[in-house]
Amino acid sequence: MSLRGVIFDMGGTLLHFNPEGTSWEESEKIATGAVYNYLRTLEYTLLPEQEALDAAWEVTRNTWAGIEHADVKSLKLDMVLGTIAQGWGAADLPGDVYQDMAAAYMSAIQPHVRPLDGVYEMLDALRDDGMRLALISNTFWPGSVHVQDLERFGLTQYFERLIFSADAEAWKPNSDVFLQALDALDLAPDEAAYVGDSLYFDVWGSKQAGLRGVWIEQPDPWLPEGIEVTPDATIRTLPELPAIARDWAAVPDAPQVGKRG
Template sequence: MNGIRTITLDLDDTLWEIHPVIKRAEQRLYAWLGDNYPRITEMYAVEDMRILRQQVLEEHADKVHDLTFLRHTVLTKAATAAGYTEFLVDEAFAVFDEVRNDVEMFPEARPALVALRERFTLIAVTNGNADLKKVGIDDLFDGHINAAMVGAAKPHRSIFDAAVDAGGANANETLHVGDHPLYDVHGAREAGLRTAWVNRNGSEWPEEFAAPDAIVTHVGELEVLLSRD
């Protein structure tokens, strides 16, 4: 694959597995709430908090791209329902955020980023709220675009347009790499980017979407892919 100047990379489930991280973060937050605001955990079990989050999503459909706002809102609503008139929502969120950014990168991810950065501009593009500095990879990227910054989440075109602008190349000189067929590959293709699907689990490509330009098992295969004419 030639003619690539910029690589935009998804984060969650592309550079690390996210579901265990979120589970740990929610457990840590719930324990903290039990210690500091016990009426919340008396009123809401863990599953109840997830139901409340779904209600908040429905009430704030225009904010589904802003995960930090949504979690702040869930916490505030739970505290209010439990009768707390004073609630340190930022402190509560910080408990969650600390664990959310304590990720274990896939073993090939960091070496791949180091190698790719020598040849390409790298831009992180995510619907999530990972903090590159807290994760410890801010030095490996030239820019970072997330859904909250843009006001829209993948697969919306605007987030890919913002990523292309940040990278400084044309869309057809930009390769987007990610694990999700719709959010990453289809969205990027519709915005004019070239695409590489990270398929760690040997899944079948969904027939409703046009195939990606390339398929890799993990980001460690990108350097070889991008060395081919």
């Protein structure tokens, strides 16, 4: 079928969330360090700081690695941070502390959020070509906070539907979250492409749901053992995408069997 819509990942695809020059691990330790300092102000007795940050990274990495089979109701920032804090020695936290931990974590990251190069050029071109656009983000954060980031950079105007996994309780690479976006755009799977920086969550996940998968090439691709995937297209920069989308949109639809003119 001809391409009619493009759905995007957010972090690493449209917006950077890691401070410039830092890895994902370093960025997580900046954010969990803010949580650690907050709990110290409440006089909780915690693990030594470096040990605590290393333990927090282990929880985060393991949570993401097992996300396909996780209880979706537990995949929310305050709950993940509660697990981390318990491992540090802070148990039986009152409800308002969970909220304040999440606020400390997000406040450490948000000043560093910035658009990827070429994002406006790319989105303008797709919109001018008549593509229907949506966004799906795997995120523990409340979607309202991400909407603030997107609005800050003038990006919400481009999308008909924004889906944030913690709110939707549906996560890539599982097909249900892709189908939610397709329903919102009134598209069949073979009429849409999904664009992201993860071979597993974005490309493998979208292809399992019947979409085309476009990979933003990364120096260290990661796939779980036993999974193989070939992107339908690979790009290095966002402005490469509209030409690919135009080529796919130009493919004539297959005739429908049994349909008469």
